[in-house]
Amino acid sequence: MIRLFDPHGISLVTPEAGEAALPETVCWADLVHPTPQEEAQVERLIGVEVPSRDELRDIEPSSRLYIENGAAYLTASVVWKSETDFAEIADIGFVLAGQRLVTIRYAEPKAFAVFATNAEREFCGHDGRDVLTRLIEAMIDRCAEVLESRSRRIDTLSTEVFSRGAVKNPEAVTRDLEATLSVIASHQRTIAKVRESLMSLSRVAGFLQTLPEIASDKALKQRCRAIAGDIQSLSEHADFISENIVFLLDASLGLISVQQNQVMKVLSVGSMVFLPPTFIGTVYGMNFQDMPELNQPWAYPIALAVMAASALGPYLWFKRKGWF
Structure with a gap:
């Protein structure tokens, strides 16, 4: 599927594959699970090759950030499915060719949907360079939302974990704490994916500042610097949340150990109570x-x-x- 936008953020009608060329007024072409025919349409429009799905998966830095035939190729790892217990990382490709931006993705991170919905307000009257930097800002904002949401959920979970100490049934407490371990693992997985996403976006932002078309524009260069600062702040916040998760994990394991020790204590006391009568009966x-x-x-x-x-x-x- 191809989604087209002009410099005013207005969504354009996409012609059928092979029937006609794409409109010349395209500022941003968003390829979602593209077919070979759709890739060929976009390549005719921008005049350069669109990377394949396998190329997006390449982890070497030289294959994720480079310039070829006058176009800048960037690949960012973006977190998605963060609302579920199994957050994932999606590799998103960006091709900046002249005044046009092409994004290639095989996932649907929420940041893209929000950005496309607000496109007319977000980049009215600008080109692909502006769209690219604002897209990165949207993805960073999404990371911030995920961190904030997970932080609140971890605080709530922490309160629940430590309030279970007042429960008199050790077996019930142990079962609840064991179930909590899987929830903690889910939070840790999501935070790890967010940190990976922020690291990838940091590399992209640093590479953008080296591009002549970005460095020559004072506003875009300043925006890239602001993006780098936001990423640094969010990375520190993610580290803080990770430390809280580790503490919560240790506390849960400690409470499970305490409850199990309580059971063993009861068994030990029972053994000691019945040991003398057993000795007398044996005699x-x-x-x-x-x-x-x-x-x-x-x-x-x-x-x-x-x-x-x-x-x-x-x-x-x-x-x-x-x-x-």
Whole structure:
């Protein structure tokens, strides 16, 4: 699918593949899951080659940021599906050819949808260079929204984790904490994807400042510097959130260990309480002939009384010490 926009942010009608050339007034061509025919249409319009999906996946810096045939090729890794428990990274290609921008993507990050919706207000009367820098700003804003949302959810989760200490049922607490571990892992995955996205966008912003068409425009150069500053601030904030997640993970594991130790303590106390009665019963269960008290009428109740006293003594002692 091809989405076309003119310099005023107005969406243009896309002709069918192979039927006609794209309008010359195109400022931004957004290729979403493009077919070979759609790629050929755009290549005829901008006069340079459009990178394939496999080329976008290349991780070498020289293959992600370069200039060829007078056009600048940039590839950024952008976080998406951040609302779910399994955030992912999508490789987005940018081709800046003269006054036109072409984006190639096989995913639909929310930043693109928001930016396209507000296109008329965002880049009225500008060219592809302005669209590119504003698109990067939109993706950075999206990263900021994800970080803010996750930060609030982590704070709420932290309150829930530490409030479970008042619950008297250790088994229920342990089950809840074990379920919490998967939620923490989801938050950590999303934050890691955001950090990866910010790192990639930082490289793109740095490369843009080296382009003559950007460096010669004071407003665009200043915007790129502002973008680099925003990325640095968000990266620091992402590091802070990651530290909170690590602390929450350690705290959850510690609370699980405490609950498990509590169970083991109860089992240990129970063993110690019943150990003396078991010893007495074992002694009188031996088949020796010379055990005079066995023939006495009071032997049985006395033995039971001694067993009860030997069990009650350790119980009261542990109770006094507050071990359970």
